[in-house]
Amino acid sequence: MQSTNKNDKKLINLIRGWPSPHLLPAALLKKAADKALTDPSIFVPALQYAPDPGYQPLREELATWLGRAYKTPSRAEEICITGGASQSIACVLQSFTDPVYTRAVWAVTPCYFLAFPIFEDAGFAGRLRAVPEDDEGIDLEFLERGLRSVDEAAAAAGGDDRPPYKTPGPHRKLYRHIIYIVPTCSNPSGKTTSLSHRRALVNLARRHNALIISDDVYDFLQWPILPQAPPTSTALTPLPSPSPTPLLPRLSDIDIALGPSEHDPAGKSFSHAISNGSFSKLVGPGMRTGWVHGTSDFAYGLSQTGSSRSGGAPSQIAAAMLTSLLATGDLDTHLSNAVRPALQARHAAALAAVKSELGGMGVAVRESSEVGKGQFGGYFLWLTLPRGLKGMDVAELARREENLIVAAGEGFEVPGDEGGVRCEGNLRVCFSWEEVEDVVEGVRRLGRVLRRVEDGVKTEEGNGGGMGSEVFK
Template sequence: MGNAPPPSDPAQEPINLMRGWPNPSLLPASLIQTAATTALSDPTIAQPGLLYGPDEGYEPCRSAIAAWLTTFYRPSPGPIPATRICMTGGASQNLGCMLSTFSDPAYTRNVWIVAPAYMLAFRVFEQDAGFAGRLRAVPEDEEGIDIAYLRAEMGKSERQAVGEQGVVEEEGPRYKPSRPWAKVYKHVVYCVPTFANPSSRTMSLRRRRELVRLAREYDALVVADDVYDFLQWPAKKPGGHSAPSGGEEEAVKTAHLPRLVDVDREIDGGTGRPGADGFGNACSNGSFSKIGGPGLRCGWVEGSERFAYGVSQTWRITVIHGGFEGLSSVVGRRCKRPSCTTGEVNLTMDSQPRCVATYLLCPQEILQGFPSTNLYDGSGTTCSGGAPSQLTSTYMTILLTSGGLDKHIQNVLRPAYARRYNKLINAITTHLLPLGFQLPQPDRDIVGGYFVWLKLPGRMTATALASACKREGVVIAPGTIFEVPGDRETAGFDGHMRLCFAWEDEGKLEEGVVRVAGVAREMQGATGDSDGSLQVPDGVDMAGFK
């Protein structure tokens, strides 16, 4: 799955410039094998690794990640404590967990998505979190997210929410009970601030600060997928050196911009400023998928200490007092039984003094004060199965503390991806830019990630271009698949395409661009002018993506 179809010329090999995976040659299998052998040979590591883990995750790994991130990001407030880290099963799994805990489909107004956007996240928002029909696209410019647009639209959303409820002080979350370790935000903002997928843009420091301040103003949670930050290298200037100098290599060993979560921790008193609730307004969704391998299914989230702990408690358990029958919902009342002394809860009660109460608390807190309680139903993620990626976390701890992962990033990944990027950019410069294609943020000093985003010339559509490219045995990602569902008028991208330089063999990158250029040239010729407005009716084949 995901391979290009056979080209029209059998002598041509299929080329996939769509798939956003690391090339197998870049996977650190031997490093992981050594770490696994070390971990499983030591009972003090193997036993906790193979048992259920604590809610927040394997503590040695949390500490190792905190130290590693501190070295790379150098946050101005000081070292990152392990209490700000919660282990996850990767960025995608954790996105669902965070929405489960910190949003409410009846109370959270909208999910604001910087567009073009990572399209596989849409299903998490729509189907898993219940926000179908309420995803809103926020356009980008050369500095990243359009703050003025987001501010105006958030204001409209707030006025609409108040108008629908007919009161100034609206009711609280409808489906999430009050919990001391979590909150429900009024808005969620999703973005990839650095080397974005798909646009490859990097949000400026000014916009990062503006976004955090706006999130505080409107009670929004900014979810930042910070998965490409470590994959950075100096941009090759025309006529410059083919390899980075020693000073340039040193410069990319640390982040060139603070993350949104660092900005939230730093500016205007940080998350602990007077009047703040301590949860913060930004989190960093991290993953080892791009620097270790997606099969590891291991990641972390960083936020305020209260936020990180809240993520670790993403689970639900139902408690019954004495059975139930003929239930009717009475939301917001308290159980009348003397033993039911736990604080703010939502209850469902029948005509008898019995209740079914849903608590989002740890087991010890639930069972205190309920000596006759029966567990009716338990479900969830962390509590039931323990911390995600517990065993893998032991391997990653060894790779982090030994320096093995850093060496792999510095000596293997950055040089390889820099070569690949430069080969693709050189081919684009030679074959596509003369046809009218355009690159975003062309004057950056630091580049990175997996992707290159291109604006097509004139009225040429990516849907038509992608379909025609398939016949030449090359797969590209048309911009239409990165449009936010239900809000394509705000940000439509049929005039753009994404190319990936991470998956395909290095030697095929230029040939892939040559084929795309040949197709584009034919399309321009077919229309009799240079706008290439030829369109085709067939849909987008997603097989090349994943």
């Protein structure tokens, strides 16, 4: 098979899960910053050390905004301001897990790959367990068998007799298990967990003294699927705010409604599910600001993480600016008029390109986040390759031959438990970062790669061979 020269081709990066530069609201942030930095009642507290739970005006505005979006009353004391979704996970693990007491971390797979180092840094290398998805988002029977098996093995080995290293004190508690899930428009698969599965998952966590860390970063990035790809020159149509369709209840709302559990200390109500939110995809990752929603006891306990108590919650000045975006309605306008319409159009163009360029070669793609709902969300398309092809091999050939970067499915497998859920026959394509025409061109290049592979396989078979390594040399 003759190689092409990639050196004259523009690099196209379909791995990078960043918002397009066109969607960064610099003017709105400048307006918010001007207000914050000219009013002493705002800039004096905003430039000082923060309260442990975070900037109070932001907690109050978030409670109102989230309550309206989810149609569930939220209270400021149920919210702890964080340094974004990733930093938040690290703080949760610091405060609510213990290397001895906590038995395992269960990750719905395919899984957001950059979460793995956070769990490993907290002492869970070798104890990460993959949980497969099903049509409704998570294989609950698989998870229940796994939880029960680990608990029974720990009891048989006398593991419960070992004292934990950490002493959480009166404001925190330790959990036996952590369950990590992106229940809405999951990264990378795009699936949304159904309401019935959400309820069942919360009840399962409560039975096994588990904490669900629910990454809810894509909840406000959903849209109706366009019937066909719009031309790149088509004007964007504003979508209703804060979301074009009613949002499913957060796992944290389902949990709070159930009240304290049998695992709670007397007089306390700690969450068995928390909502891990972030402004990274809504405003910009550089704001480094997010929030956790849970019971008021959990929110306060999280605020007592040592790194927060030493200086208070992170992102104090950014929090003041974001408060203004929420209070003025500028964030809702930005999401309705810019972010969601742009992602809707990008998704339609990328999906149409996948169908036209790759569909004839047996590549399958998830088209809807929830079965039968006609909507999608997030940043990614999850492709299933024809049987026998490996994502890592195709991604390497795309990089070498087409100057195209795509994410191989193998990277979304849980380290140390790769045999549990395999993703080697998949690729993830991001449509949020590159220009729309470059996303479409990237899919065309991927089609050329797969045609070369197909031609190479036919040549190998004609020579009496199989799908040998020559295809990928």
